[in-house]
Amino acid sequence: MSKVSFSVNGEVRDLELDTRTTLLDALREHLHLTGTKKGCDHGQCGACTVIVDGRRINACLSLAVMHEGDAITTVEGLGSPENLHPMQAAFIKHDGFQCGYCTPGQICSSVAVLEEIKAGIPSHVTADLTAASQVTPEEIRERMSGNICRCGAYSNILDAITEVAERQA
Amino acid sequence: MKFDTPATTNPIDRMKVVGQPIDRIDGRLKTTGQAPYAYEQNDAVRDPAYGYVIGAAIAKGRITGMDLRAARAAPGVLAIVTAENAGPLGKGDMNTARLLGGPEVDHYHQAIAVVVAETFEQARDAAQRVRVDYAPAGGAFDLAAARDTAKEVDQSASSVGDFEGAFAAAAVQLDATYTTPDQSHAMMEPHASIAAWQGDRLVVWTSNQMINWSAGDLAKTLKLPKEKVRLISPFIGGGFGGKLFLRSDAVMAALGSRAAKRPVKVALQRPLMMNNTTHRPATIQRIRIGAAPDGRIGAIAHESWSGDLPGGGPETAVDQTRLLYAGANRLTQLRLAVLDLPEGNAMRAPGEAPGLMALEIAMDEMAEKLGMDPVQFRIVNDTQVDPNDPDRPFSQRQLVKCLQLGAERFGWDQRNPRPGQSRQGRWLTGMGMASAFRNNLVMKSAARLRLDSRGEVTVETDMTDIGTGSYTIIAQTAAEMMGVPIDKVTVRLGDSSFPVSAGSGGQWGANSSTAGVYAACMKLREAVARKLGFNSADAVFAEGQVRSGNRGATLAEAAGPDGIVVEDILEYGDLSKRFQQSTFGAHFVEVAVDAATGEARVRRMLAVCAAGRILNPKTARSQVIGAMTMGVGAALMEELALDKRRGFFVNHDLAGYEVPVHADIPHQEVIFLDEADPISSPMKAKGVGELGLCGVGAAIANAIHNATGVRVRDYPITLDKYLDRLPEAV
Ligand code: FES
Numbered sequence: 001m002s003k004v005s006f007s008v009n010g011e012v013r014d015l016e017l018d019t020r021t022t023l024l025d026a027l028r029e030h031l032h033l034t035g036t037k038k039g040c041d042h043g044q045c046g047a048c049t050v051i052v053d054g055r056r057i058n059a060c061l062s063l064a065v066m067h068e069g070d071a072i073t074t075v076e077g078l079g080s081p082e083n084l085h086p087m088q089a090a091f092i093k094h095d096g097f098q099c100g101y102c103t104p105g106q107i108c109s110s111v112a113v114l115e116e117i118k119a120g121i122p123s124h125v126t127a128d129l130t131a132a133s134q135v136t137p138e139e140i141r142e143r144m145s146g147n148i149c150r151c152g153a154y155s156n157i158l159d160a161i162t163e164v165a166e167r168q169a
Numbered sequence: 170m171k172f173d174t175p176a177t178t179n180p181i182d183r184m185k186v187v188g189q190p191i192d193r194i195d196g197r198l199k200t201t202g203q204a205p206y207a208y209e210q211n212d213a214v215r216d217p218a219y220g221y222v223i224g225a226a227i228a229k230g231r232i233t234g235m236d237l238r239a240a241r242a243a244p245g246v247l248a249i250v251t252a253e254n255a256g257p258l259g260k261g262d263m264n265t266a267r268l269l270g271g272p273e274v275d276h277y278h279q280a281i282a283v284v285v286a287e288t289f290e291q292a293r294d295a296a297q298r299v300r301v302d303y304a305p306a307g308g309a310f311d312l313a314a315a316r317d318t319a320k321e322v323d324q325s326a327s328s329v330g331d332f333e334g335a336f337a338a339a340a341v342q343l344d345a346t347y348t349t350p351d352q353s354h355a356m357m358e359p360h361a362s363i364a365a366w367q368g369d370r371l372v373v374w375t376s377n378q379m380i381n382w383s384a385g386d387l388a389k390t391l392k393l394p395k396e397k398v399r400l401i402s403p404f405i406g407g408g409f410g411g412k413l414f415l416r417s418d419a420v421m422a423a424l425g426s427r428a429a430k431r432p433v434k435v436a437l438q439r440p441l442m443m444n445n446t447t448h449r450p451a452t453i454q455r456i457r458i459g460a461a462p463d464g465r466i467g468a469i470a471h472e473s474w475s476g477d478l479p480g481g482g483p484e485t486a487v488d489q490t491r492l493l494y495a496g497a498n499r500l501t502q503l504r505l506a507v508l509d510l511p512e513g514n515a516m517r518a519p520g521e522a523p524g525l526m527a528l529e530i531a532m533d534e535m536a537e538k539l540g541m542d543p544v545q546f547r548i549v550n551d552t553q554v555d556p557n558d559p560d561r562p563f564s565q566r567q568l569v570k571c572l573q574l575g576a577e578r579f580g581w582d583q584r585n586p587r588p589g590q591s592r593q594g595r596w597l598t599g600m601g602m603a604s605a606f607r608n609n610l611v612m613k614s615a616a617r618l619r620l621d622s623r624g625e626v627t628v629e630t631d632m633t634d635i636g637t638g639s640y641t642i643i644a645q646t647a648a649e650m651m652g653v654p655i656d657k658v659t660v661r662l663g664d665s666s667f668p669v670s671a672g673s674g675g676q677w678g679a680n681s682s683t684a685g686v687y688a689a690c691m692k693l694r695e696a697v698a699r700k701l702g703f704n705s706a707d708a709v710f711a712e713g714q715v716r717s718g719n720r721g722a723t724l725a726e727a728a729g730p731d732g733i734v735v736e737d738i739l740e741y742g743d744l745s746k747r748f749q750q751s752t753f754g755a756h757f758v759e760v761a762v763d764a765a766t767g768e769a770r771v772r773r774m775l776a777v778c779a780a781g782r783i784l785n786p787k788t789a790r791s792q793v794i795g796a797m798t799m800g801v802g803a804a805l806m807e808e809l810a811l812d813k814r815r816g817f818f819v820n821h822d823l824a825g826y827e828v829p830v831h832a833d834i835p836h837q838e839v840i841f842l843d844e845a846d847p848i849s850s851p852m853k854a855k856g857v858g859e860l861g862l863c864g865v866g867a868a869i870a871n872a873i874h875n876a877t878g879v880r881v882r883d884y885p886i887t888l889d890k891y892l893d894r895l896p897e898a899v
């Protein structure tokens with residue numbers, strides 16, 4: 001057992017955990033923040049995507065005790081049913097989900113992807129590494145490809161992200 | 170309510186709420202992480218223990234010993250359940266293999282134990298300490314090798330006219346064999362359950378498409394009276410047929426909970442799922458088509474071989490060939506071999522999905538032989554009656570319209586009919602198409618309605634929403650029928666204490682479950698009218714009011730302080746016998762194949778669907794694009810790789826079993842024909858969730874052929890199967 005303290009959605013949480021506990025299970029099983037999903041527990045699906053200190057990670061691939069002092073944002077921290085984040089609203093409008101199980105991960109990823117592009121972080125499909133990154137369908141598809149949606153909502157998710165990006169621009 | 174004559178005008182025809190592209194009513198919960206799935210019932214279950222399932226490490230044979238000592242002594246362990254201490258167990262009606270194996274092992278990764286501990290980490294750790302000794306037995310694992318041992322199956326066998334004679338005499342002939350691989354549902358939410366015993370009663374929160382089947386099978390497995398078992402499944406993270414049945418997560422949670430005397434939660438570990446649960450079985454399909462020079466089919470035969478465990482069933486890959494095209498001389502036959510692989514069973518559009526993957530390549534090959542346009546070849550062979558029984562018409566069949574409209578919208582006239590001739594830079598480009606066909610099944614379905622003193626309506630039915638949009642279309646149905654805004658309707662689903670619905674399967678869910686709600690609404694309308702002393706036949710329900718002649722009242726007044734509760738079921742007569750009910754569509758695809766590396770990319774996709782009334786164009790469209798995405802997977806990447814010596818699927822996780830990701834999927838277009846089918850149900854709707862998958866794989870295969878000139882008949886169409894045959898890249 002080991003103590004760890006980090007903030008989740010702006011709230012400081014002190015936990016005493018089995019050191020084998022993943023960040024994902026700390027969120028889901030200990031803090032009962034079940035918005036973050038477990039699809040594979042092996043870093044293969046993206047359902048567990050959360051934002052840690054501004055960067056998206058697979059929470060299943062990270063032990064909770066590694067996050068001392070970190071600021072973690074989960075889907076619950078982006079918005080609530082009464083007060084949706086623009087990305088959540090866009091997913092609803094464009095029907096960017098079906099079963100909803102990949103959805104929190106897709107939404108956390110999309111929010112972080114737009115930030116990554118803004119910060120000029122290149123991707124595999126960025127042609128010119130010296131120019132500013134663009135929000136193109138190709139860039140979004142590439143950057144979102146770690147988030148599997150077996151329901152196949154990809155085409156709608158792209159529409160949702162594009163709409164949010166255009167509004168931010 | 171009995172539905173035995175075609176529907177006439179009814180309140181659904183107003184289409185004020187039904188038929189509108191309304192956002193999902195559960196969308197806010199799902200996008201904010203507030204929708205509780207099976208493993209997440211923290212409000213309902215306090216302090217659960219964790220179960221970790223151990224799967225058999227052999228495909229067939231016997232467990233000779235299990236050493237549990239180290240595991241029992243490991244920290245936090247509460248119980249270990251194996252076949253030896255589980256007590257007598259039955260087997261569910263829908264299960265082929267037992268859900269707890271031992272000492273006999275029926276397939277690889279069959280559950281043989283569950284370790285229950287205080288925490289997930291402890292349960293996982295203790296599970297690694299269990300030592301199992303096996304005496305493996307030989308088994309049959311390879312369909313091609315077992316092909317000659319396969320037995321004919323009566324189901325789907327048909328013979329009309331003289332196929333052999335007509336085929337031999339046909340001017341143009343095709344005789345080709347196609348294969349489709351084993352595939353996995355790979356839904357994003359693993360099979361998961363929490364079980365809690367309350368005395369001799371068992372409550373299980375689970376992730377399941379068919380509540381009533383699975384409650385019955387859980388009771389049967391545990392040898393309990395069915396009324397002692399309650400299943401609750403409010404949100405389901407995808408199923409695609411993989412959650413039609415009771416699976417080992419629910420049984421292991423129940424047994425673990427009984428042993429540990431605590432609620433127990435179990436999620437199947439992802440690497441266990443593909444061998445532990447069901448899969449779509451591989452097929453070998455032989456298709457023969459004989460046609461006259463004008464393209465008219467005179468002879469058509471489709472035979473398919475598949476395998477399953479003893480007592481299992483075939484993949485019904487020939488079904489669509491009985492009905493899709495005309496032709497006086499016909500033959501279909503299924504053959505089933507015994508294979509000792511994990512259990513084969515339904516995956517999205519069972520039968521038609523793999524069947525059309527083969528048939529629609531064959532049609533493309535035939536069109537090429539005839540020198541005909543593939544769209545035109547299909548149009549020439551349309552039939553408006555069941556070719557096996559010409560007295561039996563289709564209730565509706567707009568296949569030709571789908572084909573024509575699709576060709577026009579897609580720009581099919583831009584396709585070069587000569588394959589391997591279109592080049593854009595490094596890319597060889599091509600277009601392909603296929604017909605889509607899936608039967609429309611109707612299932613009886615019941616619902617309970619409560620009208621309360623505020624004039625609000627609550628619907629309860631054990632129907633499930635697996636991403637299909639059931640919550641939303643059921644709310645739309647009740648709102649339309651009762652004349653209230655949709656936000657005055659509450660929908661409660663997925664609980665075996667609610668009336669038994671059609672459930673989610675075989676693309677029957679939307680039409681059948683809303684038809685059940687329709688029946689209950691008709692009963693509620695009568696109850697309201699009766700209470701107000703109105704004549705129910707001329708009562709009008711609109712804007713929260715009931716009016717009859719110059720009299721009127723609000724629904725709240727009609728309900729009174731006690732409210733009104735009704736329940737009804739919609740049952741079907743013989744309309745589906747008298748009419749062939751099917752759904753139709755056409756898929757068009759453009760691909761680009763890298764001339765040097767062979768990499769194939771899907772550039773554009775279009776589906777045109779004729780599927781009766783579309784209850785919600787937004788959610789229905791999502792069903793279709795999702796199915797098209799799965800079709801891309803089937804065409805280009807999905808294959809459970811089989812170890813033929815040891816009898817298991819090797820790539821049993823989401824890294825090894827590839828499914829489409831964002832980068833694989835282009836923009837997708839969907840067009841629904843304006844249709845309403847009064848033969849189908851009072852909703853005049855049909856299913857669409859499986860239709861969208863049917864034919865996609867072949868359309869992509871045909872596009873790759875058009876781009877490269879190479880014909881691949883073995884799915885998935887990976888580049889190793891055509892790279893050495895690509896046109897010379899200059
Ligand atoms: S659960 Fe973390 S990537 Fe799948």
Ligand code: FES
Nearest residue numbers: 098100149150151
């Ligand atoms: S919405 Fe079901 S997996 Fe994406």
